[in-house]
Amino acid sequence: MIAYLLQQAINALQLGSVYALIALGYSMVYGVLRLINFAHGDVFMVGAFLGFFAAAVMRWPFVATLLFSMVGTAALGVTIERVAYRPLRDAPRVSAVITALGVGLFLEHFVLATVGAQPRQIPRMIPVRFYPLPGGIGFSSSQAVIFGVALLLMLVLDLFVNRTMTGMAMRAISWDIRHLPLMGVPVNRIVSLTFAIGSALAAAGGILVGLAYPIIDPYMGILVGWKAFVAAVVGGIGSVRGAMVGGYVLAATEVFVAAFLPSTYRDFVAFSLLLALLVFRPTGMLGRVWAQKV
Amino acid sequence: MEAPGAGAPPRAAAPGRTLLAWAGAGAGLLFFWAVLPRLPVNPYHVQVLMYVGINAILAASLNLVNGYMGEFSVGHAGFMAVGAYVSAVVTLWLVPRPLWGALFPAALLAGGAAAALVGLVVAVPSFRTRGDYLAIVTLALNMIVKSAIENIEAVGGPRGLPGIGRLTTPAWVFVWVVVTLAVLRHFLHSRFGRGVAAIREDELAAELIGIDTRQVKLQAFLLSAFFAGVAGGLYAHLLQFINPRSFDIVKSTEILVMVYLGGVASLAGSLVGAAVYTVLLEALRFLGLWRWVLAPLLLVVLMIGRPRGLLGYREAALFVPAWERALRRAAARARSEGAGSPEGTGS
Secondary structure, eight states: OHHHHHHHHHHHHHHHHHHHHHHHHHHHHHHHHOOOOTTHHHHHHHHHHHHHIIIIISOOOHHHHHHHHHHHHHHHHHHHIIIIIGGGTTSOHHHHHHHHHHHHHHHHHHHHHHHOSSOEEOOOOSOOOEEEETTTEEEEHHHHHHHHHHHHHHHHHHHHHHHSHHHHHHHHHHHOTTTGGGGTOOHHHHHHHHHHHHHHHHHHHHHHHHHHSOEEOTTHHHHHHHHHHHHHHHHOTTOHHHHHHHHHHHHHHHHHHHHHSOGGGHHHHHHHHHHHHHHHSTTOSSOOOOOOOO | OOOOSTTHHHHTTHHHHHHHHHHHHHHHHHIIIIIGGGSOOOHHHHHHHHHHHHHHHHHHHHHIIIIISOOOOOOHHHHHHHHHHHHHHIIIIISOGGGHHHHHHHHHHHHHHHHHHHHHHHHTGGGTOOTHHHHHHHHHHHHHHHHHHHTOGGGTGGGOBOOOOOOOOHHHHHHHHHHHHHHHHHHHTSHHHHHHHHHHHOHHHHHHTTOOHHHHHHHHHHHHHHHHHHHHHHHHHHHSOBOGGGGSHHHHHHHHHHHHHHOTTOHHHHHHHHHHHHHHHHHGGGGGGGHHHHHHHHHHHHHHHOTTOTTTTOOOGGGSOHHHHHHHHHHHHHHHTTOOOSTTOOO
């Protein structure tokens, strides 16, 4: 029983790493623009397809595939912000949200129309090995890579956001975007950079998903995107560390529900818990509580 | 809300106009009930017309919460699912086949009532939280409803529920569109409707001037969910087959798009949004897969060009009570005469 639980915990770490990487993009963009970037799940999907292109067509190794996909989606993210969100920065907030939904639909169906509807399989990029641990459990090489790469990326991001001047500018934008240009901060450049980083992390998530579940299709971003969004909210949207915590919490919930109940109950229980959490802690686990000025 | 002082002469015209509107509705009903079935029209066009009507009910009811009250609900298809399944179960299991036609409205009402009950799940958290977090609550609700239906074997689980009678006719759709618009119009221009607008503008201030914001939110959410449920019932009895996947987040997104395309806080906008969206998607059918590439692009271009949608914050005269139009005219007159009156500029 204990071994089974531990094994499930390892699986949760694998899934949680992917959720966390995608949730970071939601949270960072929300932090700077107060925009729920609903196209983010589809950016993740594009990242997976770029990975498929690099690995299956160009036959590149894992690291080159990962970098190619991250750079490609970073460019995509910056373009989306420049074309679809920046003209609406002073419009009512929901306009940009609807635009985001539109961009997401566009990406899904553009990939569908150009690549085709049939699911694709990403070839194996790392040798499959199984490392046993004491107690009858163990982890696979892809699980180790997923967790390791995700952890590395999150550490770098955390250092970047909290220890560099650019990271400070990013955090400053989330406090007051209107007056920040007076401090000499190039707001547009920082926003572009935020989109680039968030999208690249989503692409990394897409490639890592490809290691564990190699079947990809144009609609894969919808559900994963919404779940990552939930993870970002559970952690407290706008908070970088919150997004990481939220990703692992959501994954642990899902994995353990599926471990003890029929797996069709997974979404039901996961979202019911979310509902309960929001009723009792409306701003998430690590969310900032904003005082309302009267 | 009592009559304004300045509006005495225009008020006289009010009963006539209302009468005219109801006469128009009656004539419309007669047309859809007696004339249209005898015309040699393409059944496909009639089908599209019914979709426009159902979508208009969905868009108008969502507009109450998202447009007028300024919340951001992203799970409207969840209520639709509840209404669709409950009304389908009522006609399939409870009503003998010969009575289907006669008891169809009762089944729709049951679906709407069940959806309203589920609406409580959103209404109660909305007392404490709003904005993006309330959006998540509605999203979660949509997922929970879909997932719950998938786990109920009695209604077919993920395989869906077949064999529903085709009871939805153009006349019924028309009746429910009129009922929805009439109820929403009266609600929005009542005391509670003022409360809804006040919550949108500033919830704290609304509370300070004595509006029972909980009561207002409760009513708005229940009403919105009720009509979504009715629309779901109409949808189920038009398609004759429903499955949980038809009510997922993609459907909710479609309703959102109709609302914001047509324009927030505008019943006429919801009608226009539903019509434009539904007809456009059908008209672009010849593009095959590419219509789904083109349609979102059009949406993005439109939102950048007109961020408030086609008719945002503007309303057709039909949906504004005469006394309020008189009030606005009086206020405009007062402004142009330089005696700027603070009253009467609302909504």
